[in-house]
Amino acid sequence: MTRREELFDRICKVMPYGSSTASKAAQYMPEEPALVERAEGCRVWDVDGREFIDYRNGLGPITLGYCYPAVDQAIAEQLGKGIIFSHPHRLECEVAELLTEIIPGVEQARFLKTGGEAIAACFRLARACTGREHILQIGYNGWINSVAAGGQFRPGVISEDTPPGVPADLARVHHSVGWNDLAELQRLFDCLDGQVAAVCVAAAYADMAAGETFYPALRELTRRHGALLIFDEIVTGFRVALGGVQEYFGVVPDLAVFAKGVANGMPLSVYCGRREVMSVCDRGGRTVISTTYGGEALSLAAAKAVIGVYRTQDVVGALWQRGEFLWSGVNARFEKHGIPIRLKGFWPCPQFVVEAGAPEELLGRFFRAAYRHGVMLYNVSYVNFSHTEADLQSTLERLDMAMAEL
Numbered sequence: 001m002t003r004r005e006e007l008f009d010r011i012c013k014v015m016p017y018g019s020s021t022a023s024k025a026a027q028y029m030p031e032e033p034a035l036v037e038r039a040e041g042c043r044v045w046d047v048d049g050r051e052f053i054d055y056r057n058g059l060g061p062i063t064l065g066y067c068y069p070a071v072d073q074a075i076a077e078q079l080g081k082g083i084i085f086s087h088p089h090r091l092e093c094e095v096a097e098l099l100t101e102i103i104p105g106v107e108q109a110r111f112l113k114t115g116g117e118a119i120a121a122c123f124r125l126a127r128a129c130t131g132r133e134h135i136l137q138i139g140y141n142g143w144i145n146s147v148a149a150g151g152q153f154r155p156g157v158i159s160e161d162t163p164p165g166v167p168a169d170l171a172r173v174h175h176s177v178g179w180n181d182l183a184e185l186q187r188l189f190d191c192l193d194g195q196v197a198a199v200c201v202a203a204a205y206a207d208m209a210a211g212e213t214f215y216p217a218l219r220e221l222t223r224r225h226g227a228l229l230i231f232d233e234i235v236t237g238f239r240v241a242l243g244g245v246q247e248y249f250g251v252v253p254d255l256a257v258f259a260k261g262v263a264n265g266m267p268l269s270v271y272c273g274r275r276e277v278m279s280v281c282d283r284g285g286r287t288v289i290s291t292t293y294g295g296e297a298l299s300l301a302a303a304k305a306v307i308g309v310y311r312t313q314d315v316v317g318a319l320w321q322r323g324e325f326l327w328s329g330v331n332a333r334f335e336k337h338g339i340p341i342r343l344k345g346f347w348p349c350p351q352f353v354v355e356a357g358a359p360e361e362l363l364g365r366f367f368r369a370a371y372r373h374g375v376m377l378y379n380v381s382y383v384n385f386s387h388t389e390a391d392l393q394s395t396l397e398r399l400d401m402a403m404a405e406l
Contacts, residue, residue, distance in 0.1 A: 003047045004029075004033065008034035032367075032376075034047070041065045041066055055378070060234075060235050061260040062265050065387075068264055078091075079298060094304060100272075102310075107273070107274055108273070111269065112270075113269060115142055118269040119144070119257050120144050120145055121289045122257060124287055125280050126254075128286040133197060134195045138176075138201040139179060148176040152176070179204035179207060180214045203245060205349055206350070208236075208240070211248075215245065228255060231256040235261075238261030240349070257269060265302075313385075319383055320347050323383045334403065339406060340354065340362070348382065352381070370402045372405075375399055
């Protein structure tokens, strides 16, 4: 037995799924790492010492790179001063102020630990603010909120019926809608006249360009029906633009959630928006959202450092430029080898799409071959700020060999 096989066997005995995160559990053993030992920059080493160039980036949170010096230094300095306290730490104020400066339309912000948790907080705010119950959901908004029949109970996986474990009465007030499906949104608004509290939208990565017309239409539609608009910026924030799609497309929602990318891997999420809406959970407000770990200082120190790097260096520009070089090169090699897979969407976070008529297991075969040649990929893959030109060129060479094996 290799060490990875031994540890994989051990973890599966004591942990369902063999991972606390479903999307991180190994699917392509033995090529794929079962468990990781360490990472630095854009490279990851598994428990057997195998080295990989990583484009999974912790499923998105690593935008600057693993062990990024400025972030690690900020964490270490704060560690010597304390992690969590009996009152708010000054970093809560400082980071909230920074977020109001860089995200369009944001007047107030608060902190939680995960994106799904922050989306759930926005749902509660929307319901308390409007006095309505129904939520229209576009895309995957985290497992906590995957309660609608026909919605995504995992990224890209649809539940035809009410997901097991979800009360039918809860599922009844959540409605899944497809990306850029204005007709269905209008139908639901008509059917649920005066009952929709909010529309929550996470971009479809392969077709994100449609946001140019879809986001403004959503803004107009929600205003017309008196519902709030919530942007799920868990992936797009700090990646498509510093202020996310609301900056990129110039559409300001009532509430927004940022998580992956805000602290380069430290557990932190942000729910933020207009003061009028955020004040619903203020002192004397109509609802309560509270958690012991919301103001945990190590993550806030990391976030302050991350925002500092973004503001002094063109991180977003680099993600677009390096992403275009790599992913357009991968597409060219797919075409050269006659493999019906393409990367579609925006270069900082494109999605692998298997073309119609191709074998459905083809993408998995490609991922397995990529692991075999030392490249870690996922359905939505990312470059980070630590990928160098040499790393990208090496990746193209390795993937060319992987494609030749298919």
